[in-house]
Amino acid sequence: MDYKDLANLIFPNAKDITYYEEKYPERNLPEGAIVTRYAPSPTGFMHIGGLYQGIIAKKVSEQTKGVFFLRVEDTDQKREIENGVTEIINSLEDYGIQADEGVFQNDQEKGNYGPYKQSQRKEIYQSYAKYLIEQGKAYPCFCSPEEIEQIRNKQEAAKIRPGYYGVWAKCRNNTVEQMAEKIKNGESYIIRFKSPGREDKKIRHKDVIKGNVEFPENDQDIVIIKADGLPTYHFAHAVDDHLMHTTHVIRGDEWLSSVPLHLQLFQVLGFKAPKYAHIAPIMKNDNGNKRKLSKRKDPEAAVNYYSEQGIPKEAVNEYLLNIANSTFENWRRANPDKPIKDFDLQLNKMSVSGALFDMVKLLDVSKIVISKMTSEQVYQNALEWANKYDEQLAKILKENKEYSIKVFGIERGNKKPRKDISKWSDVKESISYMYDELFEKDNTEYLYQVINQKEKINKILELYITKYYNPQDDKQTWFDKIKELSGELSYAKEVKEFKANPEKYEAHVGDVSTVLRVALTKRTNTPDMYEIMQVLGKDVIEQRFKKAMQ
Ligand code: GLU
Numbered sequence: 001m002d003y004k005d006l007a008n009l010i011f012p013n014a015k016d017i018t019y020y021e022e023k024y025p026e027r028n029l030p031e032g033a034i035v036t037r038y039a040p041s042p043t044g045f046m047h048i049g050g051l052y053q054g055i056i057a058k059k060v061s062e063q064t065k066g067v068f069f070l071r072v073e074d075t076d077q078k079r080e081i082e083n084g085v086t087e088i089i090n091s092l093e094d095y096g097i098q099a100d101e102g103v104f105q106n107d108q109e110k111g112n113y114g115p116y117k118q119s120q121r122k123e124i125y126q127s128y129a130k131y132l133i134e135q136g137k138a139y140p141c142f143c144s145p146e147e148i149e150q151i152r153n154k155q156e157a158a159k160i161r162p163g164y165y166g167v168w169a170k171c172r173n174n175t176v177e178q179m180a181e182k183i184k185n186g187e188s189y190i191i192r193f194k195s196p197g198r199e200d201k202k203i204r205h206k207d208v209i210k211g212n213v214e215f216p217e218n219d220q221d222i223v224i225i226k227a228d229g230l231p232t233y234h235f236a237h238a239v240d241d242h243l244m245h246t247t248h249v250i251r252g253d254e255w256l257s258s259v260p261l262h263l264q265l266f267q268v269l270g271f272k273a274p275k276y277a278h279i280a281p282i283m284k285n286d287n288g289n290k291r292k293l294s295k296r297k298d299p300e301a302a303v304n305y306y307s308e309q310g311i312p313k314e315a316v317n318e319y320l321l322n323i324a325n326s327t328f329e330n331w332r333r334a335n336p337d338k339p340i341k342d343f344d345l346q347l348n349k350m351s352v353s354g355a356l357f358d359m360v361k362l363l364d365v366s367k368i369v370i371s372k373m374t375s376e377q378v379y380q381n382a383l384e385w386a387n388k389y390d391e392q393l394a395k396i397l398k399e400n401k402e403y404s405i406k407v408f409g410i411e412r413g414n415k416k417p418r419k420d421i422s423k424w425s426d427v428k429e430s431i432s433y434m435y436d437e438l439f440e441k442d443n444t445e446y447l448y449q450v451i452n453q454k455e456k457i458n459k460i461l462e463l464y465i466t467k468y469y470n471p472q473d474d475k476q477t478w479f480d481k482i483k484e485l486s487g488e489l490s491y492a493k494e495v496k497e498f499k500a501n502p503e504k505y506e507a508h509v510g511d512v513s514t515v516l517r518v519a520l521t522k523r524t525n526t527p528d529m530y531e532i533m534q535v536l537g538k539d540v541i542e543q544r545f546k547k548a549m550q
Pocket of ligand 1: 038039040041073237249250251252255
């Protein structure tokens with residue numbers, strides 16, 4: 001009995017690995033092309049950190065004319081949630097992150113290196129496990145979970161490193177005959193890797209993001225095939241990223257400390273190791289403490305949050321690149337109108353310790369993104385959001401399409417477009433006074449400022465409607481008339497004049513404009529009043545002034 005016989009006893013039907021080596025040949029790509037992937041486990045809602053990884057991986061592959069694929073790591077079937085995969089695919093798609101290969105909607109797959117769902121690759125992993133057993137580099141372990149726990153307790157009591165290694169790795173010393181006999185007797189087992197490492201030796205590794213790191217060698221005989229026949233993450237990672245010809249493993253830095261094990265697996269399997277780029281988690285400033293964005297504590301950790309709030313995808317994409325590379329901000333300043341795909345993202349310029357996520361900044365980015373949209377785009381986006389989250393707004397927008405596009409057109413499409421909308425959930429508040437239906441329900445008081453006595457206000461409004469208002473006026477004439485009106489009522493026609501002789505005037509033309517603005521909108525701050533009046537139209541304006549005078 002030798003290792004080969006043992007391997008055949010364990011995996012009698014597994015194919016020789018040459019079958020897979022030939023089935024998945026080198027990719028034919030230009031030099032420097034990055035082949036990378038997003039490899040989520042469908043075990044919970046989509047975290048913004050996952051989107052961040054996806055965006056980065058997709059971007060660097062695109063920049064180098066490489067390949068980006070989506071691999072579903074569903075080997076931990078106990079932790080899998082319903083619709084986990086669909087949610088991941090939908091979220092990525094929502095943010096424009098299309099994979100070149102991998103798992104797509106409705107369990108479809110695309111690409112020559114599949115299957116891309118690990119649960120469907122069982123026989124591939126078993127072939128490679130068999131290959132290791134044949135060489136005495138992996139072995140069946142018969143320790144029961146209780147025995148493993150006993151080992152751990154002993155290690156804890158003696159204050160030594162936990163794990164299955166060295167003298168603790170009981171089953172690694174079984175003879176082939178002993179192993180075969182136990183198997184024939186029906187004892188249950190898993191497959192462990194026989195680590196050639198020594199804890200007192202160091203390995204050095206250069207991570208694309210973290211730079212040089214040093215770790216003790218791995219000496220743990222980790223599980224590679226579990227009792228259910230599926231691989232552990234570590235083994236699946238090595239086999240898959242080898243067969244799929246991944247050049248760069250871009251993943252969360254919780255895996256950094258597994259690098260010694262992974263490099264060892266690649267080496268023992270005879271594979272060329274990929275480059276690793278370990279991304280630090282997105283951090284949050286919590287009252288002066290920098291901590292990870294937490295699924296439990298922070299609603300903004302969930303990708304869904306952004307769609308619910310109506311923060312446009314373009315803004316989220318842009319902001320995530322912004323925190324990925326600090327050079328983005330300068331690039332954006334120099335290229336305000338370029339699409340983000342023109343930005344050259346550099347993995348080695350990513351933050352080692354974790355970029356800080358700042359909601360205020362995201363909303364600033366978002367404001368700018370929205371300010372560059374056409375009024376039709378704003379209308380469409382706002383309507384799409386409202387259809388899901390605000391029935392009343394959706395109804396208003398649908399019933400007043402042409403009018404709403406005009407509303408969104410106020411101070412838009414010019415050099416300094418309005419920036420008062422940072423998310424679609426702001427829309428209703430920012431335009432409500434443009435719709436009688438909403439304005440009439442607005443019970444707030446009129447917020448008059450400098451000129452605030454009823455008879456003075458009424459005088460201004462009355463005179464404006466009867467004598468000065470003409471919907472045909474161009475902007476200059478319109479404004480000149482407000483000056484005239486101010487003069488007629490003994491307010492200063494120019495602010496300058498008012499400042500020069502403050503004792504002579506009670507108020508100035510700006511204060512008169514404020515009266516008109518408040519009467520029209522109940523607000524002191526709005527976009528351009530001339531444009532607002534143009535859109536509202538004569539009837540509504542007269543009605544509003546009358547209402548204000550009551
Ligand atoms: N399934 C692993 C995770 O979700 C993937 C890590 C990797 O990208 O290799 O953390």
